[in-house]
Structures are given as C-alpha cells and as structure tokens.
Amino acid sequence: MATKASRSAARVMMAPAVILLLGWMLVPLIMTLWFSFRNYQPLRGGDLGFAGFDNYIRFVTSSAFWPAVVATLVIVVGALAITVMLGVLLAILLDQPMWGQGVVRILVIAPFFVMPTVSGLLWKNMFLDSVNGLFAHLWKFFGATPVEWLIENPFLSIIVIVSWQWLPFATLILLTAIQSLDSEQLEAAEMDGAPVLKRFWHIVIPHLSRAITVVILIETIFLLSIFAEIFVTTAGAFGTKTLTYLIFQRVLESQNVGLGSAGGVYAIILANIVAIFLMRIVGKNLDA
Template sequence: MATQHSRSAARLMMAPAVVLLLGWMLIPLSMTVFFSFKKFLPMRGDSMANGLDWVGFDNYARFISSSAFWPSVQATLVLVGGVLLVTIVLGVALAMLLDQPMWGQGVVRILVIAPFFVMPTVSALVWKNLFMDPVNGFFAHVWRSVGATPIEWLSQASLPSLVLIVSWQWLPFATLILLTAFQSLDQEQLEAAEMDGARWPQRFVFIVLPHLSRAITVVLLIQTIFLLSIFAEIFVTTQGSFGTKTLTYLIYQRVLESQNVGLGSAGGVYAIILANIVAIFLMRIVGKNLDA
C-alpha cells in the first residue's frame, strides 16, 4: 500500500510533465483567445506601426456573420458523421472477418492496418490522381468498361469522395480496436445461445453488439476529436470548393484572404466551441458505456 511519502514523491516526479503538458495546451489557447480580440495584421505591415488594435467582439461578429460560416459547420458535421458511420460499420465487418481462422492471417491483418500509417497528404493525392481522376483514374476505366460516363468525383460528388478518402485512412484504426474487442468475446456464451436456438442475427444483436459497445464508444470519441480538424485532404483535393469547406478550412482561408490573424483566431475559438459541444454530446449519448 502506498504511503504518504511515496505518493508525495510520485507527485513530485510527475509535476514537470504535468506543467509541460499544461503549458503546451494553455499557452497556444491563451494566445488564440488574446488575438481574437485584436486587429492583428502582421502581413500588411500596419500592425507594427499602430500596435495591436483592440476590436472587442468585432472579429467574432464578422466571422459568424459570414455567408460561409454555417455551410462550413454543416460540411464539418456531415463529413465527420459520414466517416464515423462508414468506419464503424465496415470496421465491425472487417473485425468479424479477421477474427476467423484463415491462411495468412497475420499478413492480411498487416495489409488491413497499413493505410493508417500513410500520410494524409499522400493518401489524398493517391485517391485524387489514381482512382478519382475523370480521365485516367481507375474508377473512370471501370465506368467506361460498363458503357457508363465517368463521374467527376471531386466536383459532382465532392463530400462523398472526401468521406471515402478519410474513411480509408481511419478504417484500420476502427478495425484494430474492434478486433481486440472481438477477441475478448466469450465464445461459450455464443455457443450456448446457438444451442438454445438463437440465429446469428439474434446472437449478433443481443450478444456481440453489447460486447462491442465500449470499443465502439472509444472509436467514436477518438476519431471525432481528430476528424473535426481535417485539413490536408481538403487542401489537396478540392481546396474547399463544391461544398467541402469545413470550419477548419474556412479559418485557413480567412487568415490568408484577409491577412487578419485576429479574425482567424476568432474562428479558432468557434472551432474549439464546436469541438466541445460535439464531445459533450457524444459523452452524454455513448460515454456511459465506458463505465459499464
């Protein structure tokens, strides 16, 4: 049993790491909030002469009154929701498949997990040029082979295309987490249910899914945190056109177009607020499974 002295020593040894972590998070956050109330134009040169002009909530009002703000929020939520749906559904299916004994099981698992280690920029370039190009892409050749007109994926189906690209990257993560949950499933419970006459859909709904609920919750929470800040895939493929301008990309555009760091910082605060709203919603809806 830990003594008071050992607990004090542990706190002392952990203190530098905790201070460094808090500084790593709080300093950029504080600077973002500070600049959001300023008119900071470093690329125009007038900020050096006039200083940081205090504008109050003017940056917040300008950002939220923009005609692109609410469409960007909608695009962000659609993109995140679409990727979560695809990765969880296909992740469960792949995890079930990989849990079965097969020849070369180790190699297959490595190949399934490999896309997670590909850089987002490289992944987006491969999908854009190798698969979705309307002239020389793989999908274009498939469409022509059946007598159909190739689809210009990144303009005619821009958001679904982005969902496909990002889902391909995050599917290995969901599969890995769900496969671990599958491997801890009590097979005797499934066998007993089968002996009692329960069909596979009944066993899946009443035994497998409840067992996977905690793993699905972990996938939802972790992926949502990262998906809310998607940028590279949009920059490489559509550059925010055709309804793919997310809140993160809108912030990037506002900083470049207006060259106003204060306006971009206000957008960053809105992005933080949106992320917290989504996180609280998820924790209330599915987070209770973590305590089950």
C-alpha cells in the same frame, strides 16, 4: 510506498511534463482568446484595437460559416457511418477462423499508416482523376462517361478517402473488443436456439457498444480537424471547406487573425464537448 521523500521526488519528476503541457495548453489558448477580441490583421495595419464580440459575430454570420459547418458535419458523419458499419462487419469477418489471418490483418490495417498527404494525393490522381484515374478507366470500360469526382461529388470523394484511412482504426479496435467476447456466451445462445442474426443483434452488438462509442468519439476528434486530405485534394474548393480549413484560411491565407481566432475558439469548444464524453469513458476505466 509513499514516504515524504518519494512523494516530493514524484512531484519533481512530474513537473517537466506538467509544466510543458500546461504551457502548451495555456499560452496559445490565452493568445487565441486575446486575438479573438482584437481586430488584428497583420498585413493591413496589425492590431487595430479592441473588437468586442465582433469577430465571433462576423465568423458565424459570414457566408462561409454555415457551408463550412455543413461540410464538416457531412464529412464527419459520413466517415463515421462508413467506418463504424464496415468496421463491425470487417471485425466479425476477421474474427472467423481462416487461413492467413495474420496477412489479411496486415492488409486491412495498412491504410492507417499511410501519411494523410500521400493518401489524399494517390486517391486524387490515381483513382478519382477523370482522365487517367482508375475509376475513369472503369467507367469507360462500361461505356459510361467518366466522372470528375472531386468536382461533381466532392463530399463523397473526401468521405471515401477519409474512410479508407480510418476504417483500419475502427476495425482494429472493434476486433480487439470482439476477441474479448466470451465465446461460451455465443455458444449458450446457439444452444438456446437463437438464430445468427438474433445472436449478432443481442449479444455481439451490445458487447461492442462500448468499443463503438470509443471509436466514434476518438474518430470525431480527429475527423473534426482533418486538414491535409483537403489541403492536397480540393484545397477547400467545391464546397469542401470544413471549419478547420476555413479557420486555416482566415488565419494564414487572408491573415485576418482576429476573425480566425474567434473561429478557433468555436472549434475548441466543439472539440471539448466531444472530449468530455470520451474522458468520462476513459476515466471510468481508470478506476477499474
């Protein structure tokens, strides 16, 4: 069904979405690029002229940069490891025959629907607080000294919060993938005498590899830019300043737009590297 009339109609109908997204992508991107080469500090005299690559150099040489990279990596890798591993186990568990499967599913998925500010705050106050938090109560019960989680173990705390939010996502996607596994394959392996662990390793995991890759890529893109969870818990203190948070502080708190924009360009490049891999997988699927 493609006549000239329908093709031109298609072009017209696609235009609003394409133009909006093009504008949404290009205008801010060009502005960010522009600012990144300017010495632009709105509160200290505004645009103070061309800066060359100064901002880019200053951003990576500042004392805050490497700790921010480390913080970002620790949080992303930590949360990924936890959500993928627990996600696989949980997906397999939920795939087993049981009573009340639907309800369990709902319980497991629930954290994904909790807004980031809420999950940040409820963990910070009701669980991790060293006086009234539940963990503190638990420690006291066993006679241990309660821990100031967010101060003493800031990374662990944030990884736990973020993992709690993203575990449902990983589980749900891996569960969907497992359910598409042909049970005859497993039965055949069982007939062939493969023990449980072998079956898991040689059949289930390879079958899940694609889904795991997708989970990793999508989570990475989201985790690289987590913001609210840090905003409401440590506000970047105790070494938990991620790249995203660092850029946010440069731009909005200290109003050094040029420097922050250079950081923004780094963040965009980083995200695009991950995105390329993701798009490849999605693109392959489009052909199928």
